[in-house]
Amino acid sequence: MTRSSYTWKPGDKTIIRVSKSTLGAVDWCLQQLWLDKTLPVQRESTEPMTVGNDVHYALERFYMHCEEDNDNIEVASEAMLKGETKKAYNAIEALFPSAYQMKENEWRDPRDMKQPFYTAPYAKNREWLIRHEMERLRHTAPEDFPPLGNELRVEARVTYDVPEFGEIEVQFVGIIDRIFDDGEGGLALMELKTGKWHPRKRSDMRREMAYYKFLLEIADPNDLPDNIRGKTVTHWGWRFPKADHWHYEKTKTTSEKAMHRRLVKLLTAYLTEEFTPCVTLNDREDFKCGWCDFQQYCPLYTPFDMEAVS
Numbered sequence: 440m441t442r443s444s445y446t447w448k449p450g451d452k453t454i455i456r457v458s459k460s461t462l463g464a465v466d467w468c469l470q471q472l473w474l475d476k477t478l479p480v481q482r483e484s485t486e487p488m489t490v491g492n493d494v495h496y497a498l499e500r501f502y503m504h505c506e507e508d509n510d511n512i513e514v515a516s517e518a519m520l521k522g523e524t525k526k527a528y529n530a531i532e533a534l535f536p537s538a539y540q541m542k543e544n545e546w547r548d549p550r551d552m553k554q555p556f557y558t559a560p561y562a563k564n565r566e567w568l569i570r571h572e573m574e575r576l577r578h579t580a581p582e583d584f585p586p587l588g589n590e591l592r593v594e595a596r597v598t599y600d601v602p603e604f605g606e607i608e609v610q611f612v613g614i615i616d617r618i619f620d621d622g623e624g625g626l627a628l629m630e631l632k633t634g635k636w637h638p639r640k641r642s643d644m645r646r647e648m649a650y651y652k653f654l655l656e657i658a659d660p661n662d663l664p665d666n667i668r669g670k671t672v673t674h675w676g677w678r679f680p681k682a683d684h685w686h687y688e689k690t691k692t693t694s695e696k697a698m699h700r701r702l703v704k705l706l707t708a709y710l711t712e713e714f715t716p717c718v719t720l721n722d723r724e725d726f727k728c729g730w731c732d733f734q735q736y737c738p739l740y741t742p743f744d745m746e747a748v749s
Contacts, residue, residue: 454596455709456610457702459650465701466643467727468717469708474733482732489551490560491633494680495590495616496548497536497561498568498631502617504534505585513581519573527576531569538562560681564633567680587626587666588618593651595658601706609706613654618667625673627687628652636682644686645694646701648675652690653698 464472505512515530536546542556576584592614598606621627628651630644652672660668676687708714716739717727728734 454608454610455706456612457705458612459647462650462698462701462705463643463647465705465708468731469705469714470716470737470739471731471733473714474736478733478736484551484554486557486560487634489554490557490564492548492551493541493556493561494564494568494633495631496551497541497546497565499590500546501535501568501572502586502589508534509581509585512576512584515573516576516579516581516584519576524573527573528569531572535565535569538565564680567683568678571678571680571685583620583622586617586619586629588615588664591615591618591664591667593654593658593663595654595662597657599702599706601703601710604707604710607706607710611654611657613651615651615654621673623673624670626655626667626670627674627676628672629675629687630677632677632679633681634679636679636684641686642694642697644677645675645691646698648677649690649695649698650702651675652695 461472511530511534515527518524518527518530538556538558538561540546541561542558544552547556592612594610594612596608596610599609600606615628616631617629619627619629628648630648630651632644652675655663655667655672672690674687674689676685678685716737728737728739731737
């Protein structure tokens with residue numbers, strides 16, 4: 440695999456673009472991915488989606504405030520060491536957007552301004568995150584508390600070897616929630632999820648983090664922040680505030696290999712233009728179809744007419 444110096448020209452074949460979400464479609468339904476990219480189905484925003492966006496945006500703002508106001512972090516750190524949890528809580532809370540600020544649209548993601556603000560779910564996530572950040576201060580010096588990367592967007596165009604097709608050009612993109620110093624000169628990736636947690640999600644999360652690790656490895660070093668450039672990802676983890684769950688571990692080679700197998704499957708689907716449905720009529724995984732907005736267009740349920748939807 441080599442970094443590409445390719446520049447698109449009129450008439451050239453479209454470059455395949457891969458993101459975390461398209462790669463995740465390999466384990467869900469490739470047919471849904473294709474339909475989602477080709478059909479103008481309007482999705483309505485749901486409460487979980489809106490809450491997720493609000494919490495993500497609020498945590499991003501929190502870390503921005505940490506950079507701007509390190510005094511509160513020092514106060515909270517000293518308070519935690521002394522067992523003064525209420526004082527530490529107040530110092531951390533002062534940097535975290537309140538429900539009032541969110542409701543008044545002071546800190547909400549501009550994309551969600553027209554959506555209702557769900558106070559109770561936001562407050563529950565906020566409370567958990569504040570207390571988790573307090574616990575981080577038990578083991579982290581104030582100067583090392585802010586992340587090295589905060590909602591960092593990374594892009595890389597490289598050639599990737601696909602069996603039976605050879606090297607093809609791919610545009611990889613992703614937004615990494617947080618990148619921290621691992622305490623030994625390496626990098627630790629941390630993902631925020633506001634949904635439900637189940638142990639069966641562990642493999643999916645590891646593959647997701649493996650994709651972000653891969654993305655940092657193939658990116659042009661000149662496109663990365665100075666404090667990240669040249670460093671190796673050694674750990675990754677995730678937080679599920681709603682489910683009161685968090686996890687942190689060393690990176691796993693097996694998960695990285697599993698991610699690449701799915702990447703090959705995704706790229707092969709693009710190259711062969713074969714986006715198969717997730718189920719057959721005898722498959723027990725048809726529960727996935729209940730979450731799909733494209734049943735009326737799926738060849739599993741209806742005769743498929745390409746001209747009718749193009």
